[in-house]
Amino acid sequence: MISKTLERYTEHPEEEFVVYGHRACQGCAEVLALRLAFKVFGKDTILAMATGCMEIISTPLPFTCWKLPWIHVAFENAAAVASGIEAGVKILMEKGKIEKKDIHVVAIGGDGGTSDIGLQALSGALERWHKFTYICVDNEAYMNTGIQRSSCTPYGAMTTTSPPGKKSIGQSTWKKDMPKIAAAHNIPYVATACPSYPYDLFAKVKKARMVEGPSYLHILSVCPTGWRIPSGDAIKYGRLAVETGVFPLYEVENGQYRITHNVKSLKPITEYLKGQGRFRHLTNDTISKIQERVNLEWEGLKFQCGVK
Amino acid sequence: MxxxxxxxxxxxxxxxxxxxxxxxxxxxxxxxxxxxxxxxxxxxxxxxxxxxxxxxxxxxxxxxxxxxxxxxxxxxxxxxxxxxxxxxxxxxxxxxxxxxxxxxxxxxxxxxxxxxxxxxxxxxxxxxxxxxxxxxxxxxxxxxxxxxxxxxxxxxxxxxxxxxxxxxxxxxxxxxxxxxxxxxxxxxxxxxxxxxxxxxxxxxxxxxxxxxxxxxxxxxxxxxxxxxxxxxxxxxxxxxxxxxxxGRYYKPVETYNTDKADFVFIGLGSVNENIKTAIDDLKTQGKEAGLINLRLFRPFPSDELMSALQGKKKVAVIERVMPGGAKNSPLYNEIASLAFANRMTLKMENYIVGLGGRDVLPEDFQQIYNEMAAKEKAEKVKKDKNYTVMRVRA
CATH class of the missing domain: 3.40.50.970 (Thiamin diphosphate (ThDP)-binding fold, Pyr/PP domains)
Structure with a gap:
């Protein structure tokens, strides 16, 4: 089992595939997540990207910061495009038109491109069992278009389309649980990750790359611009998300849930919420409500993972 | 063989x-x-x-x-x-x-x-x-x-x-x-x-x-x-x-019986077979009509269509789509634009047929021919619509 060695994963591949010249905001943890992930995916990778931050920061014609074959077609279809690439490469190898080798297809979407507009295409591609990895880089809102709420925006958060006001607490719905939706397709591998924990991320990418069939990685990608935090604090907030139980790191390997970074006792969520401009309007009532929910979900996850 | x-x-x-x-x-x-x-x-x-x-x-x-x-x-x-x-x-x-x-x-x-x-x-x-x-x-x-x-x-x-x-x-x-x-x-x-x-x-x-x-x-x-x-x-x-x-030759624009006729239908797709039948029937009555069949629609075959329209006087544009508030249906508008740019004086009529599977019979095209032939002299100006929807119960 690969999972046994997960904690001791210390390999750090040197080669870079997401290189200089991109136009991401200062302190963007999303492009960092991809930079780390593609170190492990390596050279023999074809990338299909949904419209979004990572697309517009990386490829203004005629420039690119990708050293990999890369395609962008539209917003809601990265998984469908990846399906076509996987099928195309496979049949061309079968027919002997291109040399047989292990080429991996990766599709990438933001939280909007994954949990909202791209959910159908993703579900279809997972169900059809294409051998590919889907990465959701989740910065918890439509940051590319100017911080509008998505179904992955957390409860209470302020965005430009979920503004707090006399009759609004901010985002009024709970974050959609995308990893569990992916896991419900009974695919071989699902995991959450965060670039604040690079070795955990490396190990999960490696597993996602190795399984036969589809795999799904949900990467929390702290967005200083949208979260209203200093650009130097992205790593810190990624860690706080994990330490407070807001975003637990776990994996689902062939249906088996496993917490990959156990937190013995969760920090209070106020440590995570404070300092984030998007939460600064929260009342104590709302904060307690969020704390209750986080506790409930954390206990549920521990139960699923058999952790006491 | x-x-x-x-x-x-x-x-x-x-x-x-x-x-x-x-x-x-x-x-x-x-x-x-x-x-x-x-x-x-x-x-x-x-x-x-x-x-x-x-x-x-x-x-x-x-x-x-x-x-x-x-x-x-x-x-x-x-x-x-x-x-x-x-x-x-x-x-x-x-x-x-x-x-x-x-x-x-x-x-x-x-x-x-x-x-x-x-x-x-x-x-x-x-x-x-x-x-x-x-x-x-x-x-x-x-x-x-x-x-x-x-x-x-x-x-x-x-x-x-x-x-x-x-x-x-x-x-x-x-x-x-x-x-x-x-x-x-x-x-x-x-x-x-x-x-x-x-x-x-x-x-x-x-x-x-x-x-x-x-x-x-x-x-x-x-x-x-x-x-x-x-x-x-x-x-x-x-x-x-x-x-x-x-051994089967195709062209972007194909014609049927256009040599003898100065009246032509222009249509797209399988409706053209019925138009051909109507043309054959009209011939037995001593009436000559032709068909211009657009096999290629994009890119729009302007030159070929211009050649086919040379010497024609009346054109019935047959389409299977509602204009949706436009002046005419799409093909009509395009042919009208082509005719205007080339200073052609064509008497053009726009007929909408066969919507949502409504039957289109050769008789319909005979009727169109006869209508347009009768309108030789006095062209009535239509007040609200620039096209005729065939067989509609208005």
């Missing part, structure tokens, strides 16, 4: 895709396209075609998967109708903008609402300016031949554009016609394997689908437009080459 056999046109269309040795098929079922994709699924399931069939979860993903497969370098095929074509509408523009030579059989059907599974041209007319090469078929033989030719047109390095082959839902897709199916050997001789210019492959990374800033977008679209305008020459070459190889 060539033999023709009775076969359902949809089945023949799927055999044409097989003969073209398509490598990736991504399709989602919708009436009346279903027989095409069902039979292709059978062909792949039986191992008669070395291809991967992706059962996508929507037409949106069908076209998206075709883009991905084409980008990987595979020959791709899909088929749809009506709502399906509308659902993939966004990706139609991207397929042409990214220059993927995807071939799609569009089995023409009415658009909702009201829901109608029956035929007309609402679907293709909503997709006519998406940058695809658009062909219309009058009969089953044309469907088979057009699908085979479509790959040769689209994959030509001077073209690199997707091609839409239109066939009317039910009235063509579901009828059994005598069709000559070429042999695999003949098709292989005519259509070489797809040799893409660029592909997604780790050994030679390329970026596809980068976004265009204002300083580049216009140039990118201009290059694309130039490609579709220039594709006409290749389309004609492919039609000629096909004729030499298979």
């Amino acid at each position: 060539k033999t023709r056999k009775g076969i359902e046109v949809s089945i023949a269309a799927s055999i044409a895709a097989k003969l073209a040795r398509v490598e990736v098929i991504a399709a989602y079922p919708i009436t009346p396209q279903t027989h095409i994709v069902e039979h292709l699924a059978e062909i792949v399931a039986e191992g008669e075609l070395d291809a991967i069939y992706i059962n996508v979860e929507s037409e949106y993903s069908a076209m998206s998967a075709c883009c991905g497969a084409a980008a990987a370098g595979a020959r791709t095929f899909t088929s749809t109708s009506a709502q399906g074509l509308e659902l993939m509408h966004e990706i139609l523009f991207i397929a042409s903008g990214m220059r993927f030579p995807i071939v799609m059989a569009t089995v023409n059907r009415a658009l909702s609402s009201p829901l109608s599974i029956w035929g007309d041209h609402s679907d293709v007319m909503a997709a006519r300016d998406t940058g695809w090469i658009v062909l219309f078929c009058e009969n089953g033989q044309e469907v088979v031949d057009s699908i085979i030719m479509a790959y040769k047109m689209g994959e030509d390095r001077r073209v690199l554009l997707p091609v839409m082959v239109n066939l009317d839902g039910f009235s063509l897709s579901h009828v059994i016609e005598p069709i000559e199916l070429p042999s695999q050997k003949e098709v292989d001789e005519f259509l070489p394997p797809y040799n893409p210019l660029y592909t997604l492959h780790p050994d030679k990374p390329v970026t596809m689908g980068a976004y265009g800033m204002p300083e580049l977008y216009t140039e990118a679209k201009y290059a694309q437009e130039t490609a579709i305008i220039n594709s006409k020459k290749v389309i004609i070459d492919v039609m000629d080459e096909f004729g030499k190889k298979f």
